[in-house]
Structure formats: C-alpha cells, structure tokens
Amino acid sequence: MTSFACGVVVQLAFLALLPAEAARLRELGIREGSPIHILRNHDSLVCGVDASRVVLRKEVAQHVFAVLQPA
Amino acid sequence: MAETVPLQIVRRVALVGNPNVGKTTVFNLLTGMRQKVGNYPGVTVERKVGRLAGEPPVDIIDLPGTYSLSPKSADERIAYDVLMGHLEGETSPDLVVCVVDASNLERNLYLVSQVMDTGLPCLVALNMTDAAEEAGLHVDVAKLEQELGVPVLPLVASRNEGIGKLKYRMRQESLPEPARPRWDIMPVVEEGLPFLTDHLDGILPEHGRRIEVLQCLTNDAMLDHWARRLPAFHAAILAERERLEGLRAPYQQAEIMGRYNWISPVVARVVQRSKADTELTVSDRIDAVLTHRFAGPVLFALLLLLIFQAVFTWATPAMDWIEAGVVSLGDVVRGAAPSGMLTDLLVDGVIAGVGNVAVFLPQILLLFFFLGLMEDTGYMARSAFIMDRIMSKVGLSGGSVVPLLSSFACAIPGIMAARTLANPRDRLITIMVAPLMSCSARLPVYTLFIAAFLPTGTILGILTWQGVAMFSMYLLGTVMAFVAAFVLRRFVFNKGDSSFFAMELPPYRMPRFRQILWRMVDRSKAFVVRAGKIIFGMSIILWVAATFPRAELTPELAQEARILEVRKAERVEGLKATGMSTEEAALLIDEQFAEEDTALDARIASFRIERSVIGWMGHALEPVMRPLGFDWKISAGIISAFAAREVIISALATLYSVGDADEDSPLLREQLKADTYEDGSPVYTPLVAVSLLVFFVLALQCMSTLAIARRETNSWKWPAVMWLYMTGLAYLFSLVIYQGGQALGWG
Numbered sequence: 153m154t155s156f157a158c159g160v161v162v163q164l165a166f167l168a169l170l171p172a173e174a175a176r177l178r179e180l181g182i183r184e185g186s187p188i189h190i191l192r193n194h195d196s197l198v199c200g201v202d203a204s205r206v207v208l209r210k211e212v213a214q215h216v217f218a219v220l221q222p223a
Numbered sequence: 224m225a226e227t228v229p230l231q232i233v234r235r236v237a238l239v240g241n242p243n244v245g246k247t248t249v250f251n252l253l254t255g256m257r258q259k260v261g262n263y264p265g266v267t268v269e270r271k272v273g274r275l276a277g278e279p280p281v282d283i284i285d286l287p288g289t290y291s292l293s294p295k296s297a298d299e300r301i302a303y304d305v306l307m308g309h310l311e312g313e314t315s316p317d318l319v320v321c322v323v324d325a326s327n328l329e330r331n332l333y334l335v336s337q338v339m340d341t342g343l344p345c346l347v348a349l350n351m352t353d354a355a356e357e358a359g360l361h362v363d364v365a366k367l368e369q370e371l372g373v374p375v376l377p378l379v380a381s382r383n384e385g386i387g388k389l390k391y392r393m394r395q396e397s398l399p400e401p402a403r404p405r406w407d408i409m410p411v412v413e414e415g416l417p418f419l420t421d422h423l424d425g426i427l428p429e430h431g432r433r434i435e436v437l438q439c440l441t442n443d444a445m446l447d448h449w450a451r452r453l454p455a456f457h458a459a460i461l462a463e464r465e466r467l468e469g470l471r472a473p474y475q476q477a478e479i480m481g482r483y484n485w486i487s488p489v490v491a492r493v494v495q496r497s498k499a500d501t502e503l504t505v506s507d508r509i510d511a512v513l514t515h516r517f518a519g520p521v522l523f524a525l526l527l528l529l530i531f532q533a534v535f536t537w538a539t540p541a542m543d544w545i546e547a548g549v550v551s552l553g554d555v556v557r558g559a560a561p562s563g564m565l566t567d568l569l570v571d572g573v574i575a576g577v578g579n580v581a582v583f584l585p586q587i588l589l590l591f592f593f594l595g596l597m598e599d600t601g602y603m604a605r606s607a608f609i610m611d612r613i614m615s616k617v618g619l620s621g622g623s624v625v626p627l628l629s630s631f632a633c634a635i636p637g638i639m640a641a642r643t644l645a646n647p648r649d650r651l652i653t654i655m656v657a658p659l660m661s662c663s664a665r666l667p668v669y670t671l672f673i674a675a676f677l678p679t680g681t682i683l684g685i686l687t688w689q690g691v692a693m694f695s696m697y698l699l700g701t702v703m704a705f706v707a708a709f710v711l712r713r714f715v716f717n718k719g720d721s722s723f724f725a726m727e728l729p730p731y732r733m734p735r736f737r738q739i740l741w742r743m744v745d746r747s748k749a750f751v752v753r754a755g756k757i758i759f760g761m762s763i764i765l766w767v768a769a770t771f772p773r774a775e776l777t778p779e780l781a782q783e784a785r786i787l788e789v790r791k792a793e794r795v796e797g798l799k800a801t802g803m804s805t806e807e808a809a810l811l812i813d814e815q816f817a818e819e820d821t822a823l824d825a826r827i828a829s830f831r832i833e834r835s836v837i838g839w840m841g842h843a844l845e846p847v848m849r850p851l852g853f854d855w856k857i858s859a860g861i862i863s864a865f866a867a868r869e870v871i872i873s874a875l876a877t878l879y880s881v882g883d884a885d886e887d888s889p890l891l892r893e894q895l896k897a898d899t900y901e902d903g904s905p906v907y908t909p910l911v912a913v914s915l916l917v918f919f920v921l922a923l924q925c926m927s928t929l930a931i932a933r934r935e936t937n938s939w940k941w942p943a944v945m946w947l948y949m950t951g952l953a954y955l956f957s958l959v960i961y962q963g964g965q966a967l968g969w970g
Contacts, residue, residue: 159501169723170723171441171475173723173725174475174476176645176725177725178476179291179293179330179333179479180290181329181330182725183479183483184480191507195612196608196612198510198514198728202328202329202330203324203326203327203354203355203360204324204326204327204330204727205506205507205728206725206727207621207724207726207727207728208724209615209620209621209723209724209725212723
C-alpha cells in the first residue's frame with residue numbers, strides 16, 4: 153500500500169499480518185477485495201474506507217498488499 | 224414479525240455500536256441526568272446505566288464502543304460478555320439497540336450481524352442519516368429492514384431527531400422477534416460446528432453457542448477461559464483448529480469473509496450513491512493542516528501551551544472569589560462559635576483544609592472543559608495519530624496517547640483507558656508511565672508555588688512567565704513519561720514484535736457544549752467528592768497531629784507572655800486614668816501591641832507544632848529532605864501528601880493556620896512567603912519552590928492510583944515498581960536541582 157501515490161484508489165489483495173492484526177484491519181473495513189482510497193502516504197498511511205478514514209503506521213501498511221483498482 | 228414477551232418490572236436495553244457512531248449522544252438523550260456510572264464486577268471497565276423515565280421504566284446500558292464481538296481488548300470483551308450474559312449477576316439484556324453510522328453502513332453491519340447471531344431481540348438505530356445524505360448516500364430504510372429482518376429506525380441524534388420513536392420502540396410491550404443468522408460460513412468450518420456447539424449444551428443458552436464457538440476458534444483469549452471451566456470443549460476446539468490447519472483452510476478469516484459476503488450485497492441493494500466516495504471531505508481538508516507531518520506536532524504543542532495558559536489565567540477571578548469565601552466562612556464560624564478546640568478544629572482543620580483545595584476547582588473545571596472539547600471535536604483521536612511517530616520511537620503506539628492525555632485529568636481513568644490497547648506489553652508500559660502525566664491533583668500544588676515564588680511579567684506581551692512555568696511542569700512530566708516508556712521498552716519489556724497501530728479518524732464535528740459541560744460537571748463532581756472524602760478526613764487527622772500532644776511552654780516563653788500581658792494591662796490602666804472607657808483603652812492597646820502580639824503568638828505556635836506529632840514526623844524526615852531544600856514543615860506536608868497529592872495544600876494550611884502569625888493575612892501563599900528559619904533566612908526561595916514542584920511532578924503520591932494499578936495488573940509487583948521508580952526519580956531530580964542551584968549561587 154505504501155507504494156501508491158496519494159489520490160489513487162486501490163483494491164486490497166492480501167494482508168500479510170498476524171491473524172489478530174489482520175482481523176482488526178478487516179473489522180475497520182480494510183479487507184480483501186475492498187476499494188481503498190489512499191489519502192496520504194508519508195510516515196503514516198491515511199486511507200479512505202467508504203466514508204471513514206483509517207490511519208495505519210507505515211510498518212503496518214507495508215504488510216498490506218493491494219493492486220490498482222480497475223477502472 | 225413481533226412476538227409478545229412477558230414484560231418484566233424493568234426492561235434492560237443495551238446500546239452497542241462502533242466507536243464514533245454517536246452512541247453516547249443517543250444514551251444521553253434517552254436518559255438525561257438519570258445516569259449511574261460504576262464498574263463491572265471484578266474489572267475497571269466503566270459501566271454506564273441510565274433510566275428511561277416513564278412507563279414501563281427501562282434501564283439502558285451504554286456498552287463500550289466496539290468494532291466487533293470478537294474481543295481484542297478488555298472493554299470489547301465486556302460488550303461481548305454483557306450481551307451473552309457471561310457476567311456474574313447480569314443477565315443478557317431484553318433488547319439490543321445497535322447504533323449504526325449510516326455513512327459507514329457496510330462496516331457497521333458487521334457488528335450488527337454478530338449481534339443478530341446472539342439470538343437476542345435487536346433493532347438498528349440508523350444514526351447520522353444527515354451526514355450520509357451530505358456524503359451523497361441514500362439509505363432505503365424499509366429495504367434495509369427487510370434485508371436484515373430487524374426493525375430499523377433512522378436518527379439524527381445530534382439534532383434530537385428520531386429519539387422519540389426510539390423511546391417508543393423500547394417501551395413497546397412486544398419486543399422484536401429474535402434475529403436469525405443470515406450468512407453462511409465456509410463449508411469446511413461449518414461441518415465442525417455442530418460437534419463443538421454440542422459441548423456447550425446445558426452450559427450456554429442455545430442462541431449463544433454458535434457465536435461462542437466461532438470466537439473460540441480464532442481467539443485465544445476467549446478460549447483460555449474454557450480451559451478450566453470445560454476442558455473437553457477446550458480440547459475439542461484445539462483439535463478442530465488442528466484439523467482445519469491440516470486442511471489448509473483459512474478458518475481464521477472464515478467468519479469475517481462469510482459475514483461480508485452477505486453484508487456487501489445487502490449494502491449494494493439498499494444504498495444509492497450520488498457522489499463518488501473519493502471526494503475529499505471538509506475533515507480531510509482540515510486534517511491536511513492539523514495532522515501535517517511537520518505542522519501537526521507544532522500545532523499540537525501550541526494548543527497544549529494555550530490550554531495551560533488559559534487554565535492558569537482565566538481561572539484567577541473565580542479562584543479569588545472562592546478564596547475570599549473560604550476566609551469569610553472561617554471568620555463567620557469563629558465569630559459565631561465559642562472559642563475552643565472544636566472551633567479551632569472546624570476553622571483551622573476542616574474549613575482551611577477543604578477550602579484550600581476547593582479554591583482550585585475553577586482550574587480543574589477549565590482543564591476538563593478543554594479535554595472535553597478535544598474529545599468532542601475529534602481532535603483527541605488526531606493527537607494519537609500526530610504523536611504516533613514520537614511514540615513509536617519510545618516503543619509505544621499512538622494508541623497510548625489517549626490514555627496518557629486522559630491522565631492529565633486523573634491517572635485513574637488514564638490507567639483504565641489503557642484497556643483499549645490490544646497489545647499487553649503496550650498496555651503495561653502505558654499503565655506504568657501514566658502517573659507521570661500531571662494530573663489535576665497536582666494543579667493546586669503547581670498553582671500555589673508558581674504564584675507565590677515565580678516571577679510575574681510577560682513574554683512577548685502574550686504569555687506570562689507563570690503560565691510558561693505551569694506548561695513546563697506538564698512538559699517535564701510528559702517528557703519523563705516518554706523516557707520511562709523508552710527505558711521500560713528497551714530494558715524490561717524488550718521481547719516481542721513491534722507495536723501495531725491502526726485507528727479510525729472520526730470526522731471533525733462541531734462541539735456540543737451541553738455534553739461537554741455535562742462531562743465537565745460529572746468529572747469535577749468526582750474530584751470534589753474525592754477531595755471531600757480524603758481531604759476532609761486528612762484535615763482532621765492533620766489538625767489533631769499538629770495540635771497534640773499539647774506542649775507546655777518553656778519558662779522563658781511563659782514569662783515573656785506574662786510580661787507582655789502585664790505591660791498591656793498597665794497601659795490600659797494608664798489610659799483609663801485619662802477618662803477613657805475600658806473597651807476603648809483595650810482596643811487601642813491591642814492595636815499598639817499588635818506587632819509584638821503577633822510575633823509572640825507565632826513563636827508559641829511554632830514551639831507547639833514542633834513538639835506535636837506532625838512536628839516529630841517532619842523533623843524525623845527532615846535530614847533526608849534537607850538536601851532537597853525542604854524544611855520539617857514541607858517534609859511533614861510531603862508525608863501527608865503520599866495519600867493524595869493535593870493534601871499537601873490542606874496540610875500546609877493546617878500547619879500555617881495553627882501557627883498563623885497574622886490573622887488578617889488570608890492567603891496561604893503569603894504565609895509561606897513570610898516563613899523564615901531561626902536565622903531569619905526564608906524557608907521558601909524560588910529554588911526551593913522549583914525543587915518542590917519537580918518533586919511533585921515526578922513522585923507517585925496517590926493511593927488510588929496504586930490501587931487501580933494493582934487491579935489492572937493483577938499484582939502488587941508493578942505498583943511497587945511504579946512507586947519506587949517514580950519516588951526515586953523525584954528525589955534525584957529535586958536533589959540535582961537544589962544542590963546545582965545552590966552551587967550556581969541561585970539559592
């Protein structure tokens with residue numbers, strides 16, 4: 153997720169995190185297949201999930217894999 | 224769709240919902256001031272219950288905000304346990320109201336689907352429908368109701384819309400029919416469930432067995448609970464996990480995927496979008512500034528500086544009024560009551576003790592107001608985000624910021640708020656450093672000594688030196704908390720993975736001043752009650768300790784007193800000979816001898832206190848505290864303040880009221896300024912004041928904090944370590960400051 157520029161919408165592919173951490177992200181709406189809007193990508197990653205905003209520490213975001221949302 | 228359930232005397236309704244969905248606003252609107260705040264039995268998670276007045280009466284339980292019923296932290300566990308009726312003495316609620324954010328329907332319905340699985344009657348309160356419309360989302364309420372199979376009531380809680388209908392549904396005799404699960408889990412997991420749920424036959428009600436099994440399959444904390452209670456079930460779950468792992472079945476995410484496979488199409492059917500959800504919102508634009516990587520921390524620091532400046536300056540008029548009121552009350556009581564021990568106890572012990580702490584209530588109210596404002600606008604969550612980079616350097620996550628900021632009000636809710644941290648190591652470190660954040664009990668001590676001994680005047684015409692000094696005290700505590708966290712992480716808790724940090728940023732909202740004032744009054748009431756209980760008791764104990772044993776005066780002092788009386792009597796007689804009345808002569812002579820009277824009274828009082836119990840204690844500690852610049856009175860005050868920090872104010876008030884050199888001097892700080900050693904040098908210098916302030920920043924002087932830390936860590940080991948390291952730090956820093964200051968000639 154950290155390799156995408158601000159403003160793009162990505163589709164989440166895979167969460168390479170501990171089960172409990174992955175479960176927390178899924179509860180926050182960051183789950184496989186869901187579209188994620190990258191709002192900021194510096195020390196932390198701020199993303200839009202539906203109308204909510206979720207902040208991830210960069211080290212966490214580096215373990216979240218996504219692909220560009222098909223147009 | 225509705226079945227009649229026999230009406231109980233008091234119906235119990237639980238409010239559940241994700242964090243930041245307006246659940247507490249709904250709770251406040253439903254219950255008004257009829258709220259009781261306590262703890263769940265055996266744990267320190269806040270239990271908020273309120274009564275919906277009218278017939279039939281309904282008790283409403285406000286459960287902690289949670290994203291799911293798969294608990295990861297202690298307060299999420301409480302939400303689950305209350306719904307499942309697992310808590311001792313608490314049955315499952317009769318009705319569950321799921322408060323849902325209409326603009327975030329998909330994520331919110333995940334929790335709703337879990338609540339539906341509990342088999343309890345439930346209804347959905349679809350809140351923030353206005354925000355959803357603004358975001359271009361239209362929710363078809365009737366269709367949603369049909370899809371879920373439970374009643375759905377649209378609300379705008381912030382404008383009190385829809386609350387009447389919600390109240391009506393809560394009171395209706397017929398409760399909604401218990402909901403049924405409407406989603407499918409992957410077949411490989413499903414096939415093992417009947418065998419597992421059979422283990423819980425007769426132990427849990429039928430409706431709760433399936434969800435309990437699902438939680439135990441993926442959550443070790445939930446499973447551990449069964450190891451002793453039902454070893455066969457525990458073993459069966461472990462065997463099932465092994466079976467699924469052998470099949471390489473992704474069972475850990477089976478529940479989440481299954482639920483979303485049902486929820487996503489439901490949302491697609493009931494929500495119409497008229498705007499793309501990639502448009503930047505007002506909150507996004509504000510965040511671009513307030514949480515900017517460079518500007519964010521600077522603005523955060525400036526905001527804190529502003530808060531402490533305001534706390535120090537805005538409260539002054541109200542503090543002056545209370546101070547004058549306390550003095551007047553003491554005068555009235557002394558004038559009305561017969562002179563004697565009881566009046567002394569009432570005036571010098573109780574009124575002076577409690578009054579001198581009550582004086583600081585305006586500052587405490589202001590501090591709570593600003594913290595409430597940060598919470599209500601959504602900035603408190605941003606502070607966690609802003610601080611995460613710094614927190615990660617000391618081995619913690621931004622999640623620890625909210626408990627630490629709460630500790631500015633009081634370490635107890637701060638330590639309790641650490642329950643939201645899922646990582647046990649982060650939680651323990653946060654608990655260990657939270658008492659270093661300057662709580663409201665330190666505020667009276669800071670104010671007294673800063674106002675009395677530090678210079679007035681302004682910097683750049685805006686900030687006062689005293690306000691900056693106050694900010695420095697808070698800054699010192701905060702920096703030391705970070706240093707302590709770093710040391711603990713590096714040398715004590717140095718095993719384990721790096722902290723995980725992911726959190727939701729709620730949208731910015733206009734503050735609701737009524738709610739802020741409500742919380743402010745609530746928290747201040749707790750402070751006053753605590754102060755009332757501890758300080759009232761301590762004031763009496765301190766007065767007794769400062770009064771007894773009643774030492775006999777030395778022959779020299781007694782003779783001096785007699786000589787003064789004789790001189791005054793002779794002068795009165797002389798004046799009477801000139802034709803003056805006895806009263807007029809006595810009054811005139813009292814005025815003429817006022818200075819001598821006062822000086823002698825002070826020497827007598829000082830002589831007696833030094834020989835009292837408190838004097839003995841202060842003197843016993845003085846050799847240890849003298850290198851920090853503290854005399855026996857300060858030492859005695861510090862001993863008494865180990866129960867609660869603010870007690871030092873009442874202790875000093877008692878000590879100085881008993882030894883009052885000037886009845887007309889109402890201010891404790893004036894009395895402190897005037898106090899001297901036998902050689903005439905002042906007891907309190909600015910250097911002594913700084914040394915004492917630093918001691919109070921760092922020392923752990925609060926029995927309640929130790930008790931809560933004991934409950935939260937389930938051992939006396941960590942509270943003992945906490946007390947020792949904080950007291951050691953306090954002594955060391957004060958020693959360095961005082962001795963260093965003296966060496967530099969600042970003494």
